[in-house]
Amino acid sequence: MKTKTVLLLLLTCSPLVSTAANVVEERLQTYKTAGAKNFSAAAGQSLWNRQFEQPDGSKARACSSCHTTDLRQAGKQINTGKLIEAMSPAINPQRLTDAEKIEKWFGRNCKWTMGRECTAQEKGDFLKFIQSQ
């Protein structure tokens, strides 16, 4: 094969950088394989802001407790006060560019906030919402 053809193939077939757009697309496909249906930013937003009562009677928790309701603003770890950079990929281009990081934090944050793992559907809705901000 000619060098030019090989280069062209490489360029068209492989995402050269992990952008939020292609990482999210790949995650959504994976969640669909796991049984999720169409994803909704509105459903993601409503879940993001929902207050989850805690079984031990401590203060109710939401994703927005740390990340705030405005994803274009920085948030704050409510336990330690540590700054959390804005979640919106439009403001913070590092966001949603690393599938492993996304899954690691879904794991921790869903359990801490909701007391359980998030479903594939919920994760997809969250990603759609975050991406849209």
Ligand code: HEC
């Ligand atoms: C107790 C505070 C806290 C709560 C509540 C919380 N998070 Fe987070 N979240 C963090 C911290 C800390 C990080 C990692 C630091 C960073 O990336 O800036 C993070 C990172 C993330 C990331 C990784 C984003 C990326 O690509 O960089 C996602 C996705 C996320 N959180 C989603 C959620 C969702 C969904 C909820 C609600 C179910 C939630 N978080 C609730 C503190 C929290």
